[in-house]
Amino acid sequence: MQQQYDSVEIYRVKRLLNELSNVTGRGTELISLYIPPKRPPYDVINQLKDEYGTASNIKSDQTRTHVQDALVHIMQKLKLYKQFPDNGLIVFCGYVPSPENPVNEELIYYEIVPPKPVPTYLYRCDDHFHLDILKSMLKEEDLIGVISIDLSEAGFGIIEGDRVEVIEVITSGVGSKHRQGGQSARRFERIRENEINDFFHRVAEHAKEIFIDTYKIKRLIISGPGMAKEDFFKGDYLDYRLKQATIGLVDTGYAGEEGIRETLERGEELIEGVRLIEEKKIIDRFLAEVSKKDGLVVYGLQPSLQALKEGNADTVIISEDINTVRLEAACKNCGYTVEKFVNSPDVYKEKAEVSQQACPVCGKSLWNVTIQDVVDYVSDLANQVGAKVEVVSSKSEAGVMFKNFGGIAVMLRYQRK
Numbered sequence: 355m356q357q358q359y360d361s362v363e364i365y366r367v368k369r370l371l372n373e374l375s376n377v378t379g380r381g382t383e384l385i386s387l388y389i390p391p392k393r394p395p396y397d398v399i400n401q402l403k404d405e406y407g408t409a410s411n412i413k414s415d416q417t418r419t420h421v422q423d424a425l426v427h428i429m430q431k432l433k434l435y436k437q438f439p440d441n442g443l444i445v446f447c448g449y450v451p452s453p454e455n456p457v458n459e460e461l462i463y464y465e466i467v468p469p470k471p472v473p474t475y476l477y478r479c480d481d482h483f484h485l486d487i488l489k490s491m492l493k494e495e496d497l498i499g500v501i502s503i504d505l506s507e508a509g510f511g512i513i514e515g516d517r518v519e520v521i522e523v524i525t526s527g528v529g530s531k532h533r534q535g536g537q538s539a540r541r542f543e544r545i546r547e548n549e550i551n552d553f554f555h556r557v558a559e560h561a562k563e564i565f566i567d568t569y570k571i572k573r574l575i576i577s578g579p580g581m582a583k584e585d586f587f588k589g590d591y592l593d594y595r596l597k598q599a600t601i602g603l604v605d606t607g608y609a610g611e612e613g614i615r616e617t618l619e620r621g622e623e624l625i626e627g628v629r630l631i632e633e634k635k636i637i638d639r640f641l642a643e644v645s646k647k648d649g650l651v652v653y654g655l656q657p658s659l660q661a662l663k664e665g666n667a668d669t670v671i672i673s674e675d676i677n678t679v680r681l682e683a684a685c686k687n688c689g690y691t692v693e694k695f696v697n698s699p700d701v702y703k704e705k706a707e708v709s710q711q712a713c714p715v716c717g718k719s720l721w722n723v724t725i726q727d728v729v730d731y732v733s734d735l736a737n738q739v740g741a742k743v744e745v746v747s748s749k750s751e752a753g754v755m756f757k758n759f760g761g762i763a764v765m766l767r768y769q770r771k
């Protein structure tokens with residue numbers, strides 16, 4: 355069963371992947387566990403018990419203790435499940451240097467319900483986390499079909515990730531544009547039109563066999579030089595399912611095999627995913643409101659938070675590169691609370707500073723500091739008022755432009771007074 359992540363969930367998993375990919379264990383002691391769907395929890399726990407036994411052979415005292423601690427921790431967490439989620443479960447656990455003070459180590463534990471089924475059981479204990487399987491699960495996995503066509507040939511290809519495979523190339527048999535001596539111009543035109551028509555029908559037939567019967571693509575790109583691709587697409591040739599799946603027409607210098615390879619470069623934005631197209635629409639809507647005198651929009655962190663707190667928020671748009679963290683310091687003595695928004699890389703420096711200040715109310719310096727990524731904070735606020743959250747990348751021009759507005763904006767429900 356496919357369970358699509360929304361943009362906030364994708365952001366969270368990407369952030370975690372990024373964090374974990376920078377982590378190295380002191381020894382071979384970081385555990386990655388991939389549990390496929392339908393695996394009963396007791397079965398997994400029994401396997402982990404075996405691993406616990408095996409770990410007793412580890413020579414280094416510290417590594418052995420760390421591995422066994424982590425295994426106990428995982429088993430405790432997994433015991434809470436009667437049954438794992440439909441797509442299975444992914445766990446990362448182990449002792450890592452504390453980001454606050456790398457001399458210390460702390461046990462971290464992450465559980466991820468993946469966007470698609472975990473393909474196979476995997477237990478690894480290593481000096482790093484095994485992230486590749488999860489990474490590949492985040493990619494838009496759908497195969498993209500390519501037809502690269504002009505009036506002399508058509509190539510059929512499949513794009514998967516950054517790989518492209520040429521499946522077939524057929525030639526058109528359409529005669530040259532130039533009439534032989536002795537033929538009437540009209541007759542020549544008619545023959546040529548028929549030849550093109552036959553060729554387009556043949557292309558559509560092959561496309562159906564390749565892209566529907568064999569590869570079951572979700573998206574199609576039609577490329578090629580000149581007008582042939584438009585004529586083919588607009589005409590009554592292509593199976594309606596493939597027509598619906600067509601995400602764009604791309605100009606290339608060649609058709610056929612060469613054209614398919616070119617499509618991978620020229621169609622980059624299309625291939626990046628439907629998501630980038632969605633993001634552009636979201637940002638265009640924002641820009642349209644910004645340019646109006648009384649546009650239903652505010653931007654920048656504080657105005658956006660205020661709109662959210664007032665409940666006047668339809669959609670929050672936030673850049674995945676906003677790199678901002680919210681610090682909240684609560685005085686343990688009197689309850690006085692302050693919040694601060696800081697750059698992510700400075701968070702621990704800021705935390706140390708805040709911790710040393712005296713409480714302006716009671717004068718004590720007993721702070722309880724909590725740290726939250728601003729995307730999480732904003733999406734909590736948004737959930738409370740029923741607003742949507744769209745995390746946008748800054749991979750596209752639109753995304754970069756949006757980031758320059760402060761990386762966050764709120765589309766309002768009504769005009770403020």
Ligand SMILES: [Zn+2]
Binds near residue numbers: 685688715716718
């Ligand atoms: Zn106080």
